[in-house]
Amino acid sequence: MTLTKLPVVGLRDRLIANHLIVTAALSLLVLSVGYTVTRAITRRILRLRDGAVVIGNGNLSFRIEENTHDEIGTLAHEFNRMSGRLNEKNNQLEQANHDLERRVSERTEELQQANVQLLEAQSQLVRTEKFGVLGELSAGVAHDLRNPLGAIRNGIFFLKTRLTKSEALAAEPKVAEYLQIMDERITQCDKIIEDLISFTRISSPNYAVVTLSDVLETTLSSIDVPDGITVVDNYG
Numbered sequence: 001m002t003l004t005k006l007p008v009v010g011l012r013d014r015l016i017a018n019h020l021i022v023t024a025a026l027s028l029l030v031l032s033v034g035y036t037v038t039r040a041i042t043r044r045i046l047r048l049r050d051g052a053v054v055i056g057n058g059n060l061s062f063r064i065e066e067n068t069h070d071e072i073g074t075l076a077h078e079f080n081r082m083s084g085r086l087n088e089k090n091n092q093l094e095q096a097n098h099d100l101e102r103r104v105s106e107r108t109e110e111l112q113q114a115n116v117q118l119l120e121a122q123s124q125l126v127r128t129e130k131f132g133v134l135g136e137l138s139a140g141v142a143h144d145l146r147n148p149l150g151a152i153r154n155g156i157f158f159l160k161t162r163l164t165k166s167e168a169l170a171a172e173p174k175v176a177e178y179l180q181i182m183d184e185r186i187t188q189c190d191k192i193i194e195d196l197i198s199f200t201r202i203s204s205p206n207y208a209v210v211t212l213s214d215v216l217e218t219t220l221s222s223i224d225v226p227d228g229i230t231v232v233d234n235y236g
Contacts, residue, residue, distance in 0.1 A: 044072045051079060060087035138196040146193050153186050191222070 051064035060083050064076040156179050163175065213235045225231055 041072070048072065048076060048079065051076075055079070055083045055086070060084075060090055142193040142196040145189065149186050149189050149193075153183065156183050156186070188222075 048064060051062060054062045062083065063080050067073070160176075160179055163179075213233075216235070217233075220231060220233075
C-alpha cells in the first residue's frame with residue numbers, strides 16, 4: 001500500500017476555509033437570533049408605546065397585555081397599575097363633580113325659593129302700605145263728606161217743616177217726593193261713609209250664627225236693582 005502525502009499548504013487552506021464558513025454561519029445565526037429578539041422586543045415596546053398613547057388620550061380603562069415576567073412585562077404591569085389608579089381617581093373626581101353640581105343645583109333652587117318668598121313678602125308689604133294709605137284716605141274722605149251731608153239733611157228737614165206749615169206740600173206733592181228721595185239718598189251716603197270708617201278700623205271679628213237668607217236679604221236691600229231686572233228670592 002502506497003501512502004500519498006498531502007501538501008501542507010492545501011490542508012491549511014481548507015481549515016481556514018472551514019473556519020470562515022463556521023464563523024459566517026455563526027454570524028448569520030447570531031444576526032438571525034438578534035434580529036428575532038430585537039423584533040420581538042421592539043414589538044412589545046411599541047405595544048407599550050401605543051398603550052401609553054391610548055391611556056394618555058383619556059381611555060383609562062385600557063390595559064396593556066402582560067404575558068411575560070421580564071422587565072417589559074414589569075413595565076406593562078406598572079403601566080396598568082398606573083392607569084388603574086388614574087381611572088379610580090378620575091371616577092372619584094367625576095363623582096365629586098356630580099355631587100358638587102347637585103349641591104349647587106339644590107342651593108340654586110333654595111335661593112330661587114327664598115327669592116320668590118322675598119318677592120311675595122315685599123308684595124305683601126306694599127299691599128299693606130297701600131291699604132294703610134287707603135284707610136287714611138277713606139277716613140279723611142268720610143269725615144269731609146259727613147259734615148256737608150249733615151248740613152244738607154238739616155236743610156231738607158227745615159224745608160219740610162216750613163213747607164208743611166205753609167201747606168205747600170199739599171199743593172205740590174212732587175216737592176215732598178223729591179225731598180223724601182233726597183233724604184233717602186243722604187241715608188245711603190251715610191251708610192257708605194260708615195262702611196268706609198269701618199274699613200279703616202282694625203277690630204277683632206265678631207262671630208255669630210246667622211241665617212243665610214237674612215244676610216242675602218240685607219245685602220239685596222242695600223243694592224239698587226236696575227230697571228228691567230227682577231230679583232227672585234228662592235232659598236229653598
